[in-house]
Amino acid sequence: MRKIIEASTAAAIGVKLSRPQVIPMYPITPQTHIVERLAEFINDGELDADMIHVESEHSAISAAIGSQATGVRTFTATASQGLALMHEILHIVSGMRLPVVMEVANRALSAPISIWNDHQDSISARDTGWIQLYVESAQEALDTVIQAFKIAEDKNVLLPAMVCLDGFTLTHVFEPVDVPSQVNVDKFLPKYKPAFCLDTKKPITMGPIAYPNSFMEFKGAEHLAMKNALKVIKETNTQFKNQFGRGYGDGLIETYRLKDAKYAVVCMGTIVGTSRVVVDKLRKQGKKVGLIKLKSFRPFPIEEILKVTKGLKAIAVADRNISLGQEGALFSEIRSALYGKSKTIVSGFIAGLGGRDVKEETIEKMFDKINNGGTIWLK
Amino acid sequence: MTKLKISCGGIIEDVGSTKANKTGGWRTFKPVRDVKKCIKCMKCWMFCPDHSIDKNIEVNLDYCKGCGICAERCPVKAIDMVKEEK
Numbered sequence: 001m002r003k004i005i006e007a008s009t010a011a012a013i014g015v016k017l018s019r020p021q022v023i024p025m026y027p028i029t030p031q032t033h034i035v036e037r038l039a040e041f042i043n044d045g046e047l048d049a050d051m052i053h054v055e056s057e058h059s060a061i062s063a064a065i066g067s068q069a070t071g072v073r074t075f076t077a078t079a080s081q082g083l084a085l086m087h088e089i090l091h092i093v094s095g096m097r098l099p100v101v102m103e104v105a106n107r108a109l110s111a112p113i114s115i116w117n118d119h120q121d122s123i124s125a126r127d128t129g130w131i132q133l134y135v136e137s138a139q140e141a142l143d144t145v146i147q148a149f150k151i152a153e154d155k156n157v158l159l160p161a162m163v164c165l166d167g168f169t170l171t172h173v174f175e176p177v178d179v180p181s182q183v184n185v186d187k188f189l190p191k192y193k194p195a196f197c198l199d200t201k202k203p204i205t206m207g208p209i210a211y212p213n214s215f216m217e218f219k220g221a222e223h224l225a226m227k228n229a230l231k232v233i234k235e236t237n238t239q240f241k242n243q244f245g246r247g248y249g250d251g252l253i254e255t256y257r258l259k260d261a262k263y264a265v266v267c268m269g270t271i272v273g274t275s276r277v278v279v280d281k282l283r284k285q286g287k288k289v290g291l292i293k294l295k296s297f298r299p300f301p302i303e304e305i306l307k308v309t310k311g312l313k314a315i316a317v318a319d320r321n322i323s324l325g326q327e328g329a330l331f332s333e334i335r336s337a338l339y340g341k342s343k344t345i346v347s348g349f350i351a352g353l354g355g356r357d358v359k360e361e362t363i364e365k366m367f368d369k370i371n372n373g374g375t376i377w378l379k
Numbered sequence: 380m381t382k383l384k385i386s387c388g389g390i391i392e393d394v395g396s397t398k399a400n401k402t403g404g405w406r407t408f409k410p411v412r413d414v415k416k417c418i419k420c421m422k423c424w425m426f427c428p429d430h431s432i433d434k435n436i437e438v439n440l441d442y443c444k445g446c447g448i449c450a451e452r453c454p455v456k457a458i459d460m461v462k463e464e465k
Contacts, residue, residue, distance in 0.1 A: 097388030205391035
């Protein structure tokens with residue numbers, strides 16, 4: 001059914017259709033609408049789940065561990081300072097291999113206080129062992145959360161997943177969305193069967209100590225699971241496409257008008273939408289430009305990036321985050337992926353921090369300065 | 380140190396595995412009870428965080444880490460914490 005809805009509602013509907021049984025929630029701007037909608041679904045009897053009111057995000061994610069450990073599908077959502085407060089527990093969720101799914105309504109981190117969008121919150125959680133998928137539209141937010149459960153729960157993955165959607169720029173925007181039926185989603189995402197869980201009839205120990213003779217092996221297994229996720233994300237995207245008639249590139253990255261392009265912009269989240277418009281505009285002027293949308297930041301699709309950038313003269317990487325004293329995270333990673341294997345010039349652009357608009361002109365400036373090879377702040 | 384099985388998420392399927400790991404070796408002081416002073420109030424048994432004191436008020440030195448909570452809680456000061464001789 002096609003509806004005009006807010007992206008937060010779309011994201012919440014995606015969660016509802018995935019049938020989580022427990023949702024610990026702690027509202028924070030700009031994630032609030034997502035958990036408000038979920039609270040309404042539970043209240044109206046549309047979603048059979050237990051909502052746990054907690055006193056902080058640290059507790060929300062801790063409760064999610066407890067719930068998922070008992071073998072039930074668990075969801076939570078947060079943003080910004082909330083994600084930062086969860087930080088130590090994020091490592092524990094992934095280390096315990098619990099496939100919790102969380103929506104992050106991307107927002108800047110204080111100080112100064114900012115409630116507006118950038119990617120600093122989730123980028124700062126890059127190394128926590130969570131899968132990170134960045135979405136561009138309300139439709140993609142809905143579809144991706146359903147896929148995220150399937151990816152996270154895959155027996156070759158068993159890692160938690162974040163679905164990152166830009167605060168306000170996406171969360172508070174109304175768009176036409178095709179809402180899939182419960183029957184079809186149930187076919188795509190069957191009832192959750194935990195790989196292991198707490199059970200009084202068959203007790204196990206979870207979260208024990210690992211001495212120096214085994215810690216690295218546990219981390220190695222997690223790293224391998226994250227690498228496995230590359231394949232699983234692709235397969236899940238294909239399966240979704242076959243069943244619902246729409247997909248997002250290969251699941252990891254998506255290209256736009258890249259076939260004969262000489263220059264391309266690489267970006268994540270809502271900047272992608274604006275970039276599509278700019279690419280169309282520059283194409284009309286006869287410029288051979290294209291777009292690479294990075295959807296999966298973790299795991300990072302090195303091979304796919306190498307493949308699609310082959311033959312490009314230069315790429316402009318747009319970062320809505322800054323590793324102070326160095327450069328944008330996406331820029332570092334793209335350059336690292338291409339190092340020694342490509343002659344493509346990689347230029348970094350810091351833009352849209354703390355809710356600063358990334359306009360068509362901003363993207364055009366990136367194309368103008370695409371051969372510079374360093375990092376430029378676009379204010 | 381025996382090498383652990385690298386299970387998914389570090390789960391341990393064999394119950395009671397903590398028994399195999401005798402943590403008494405961490406101890407610097409051990410509790411010594413004066414049976415003449417002891418009034419058998421069981422506060423030491425109740426408060427021992429490692430369940431290392433049994434109902435006969437005997438200390439299991441395989442697991443007692445010497446925290447001294449039993450001595451602290453004893454209302455008649457019947458427990459002394461004595462430095463281990465190694």
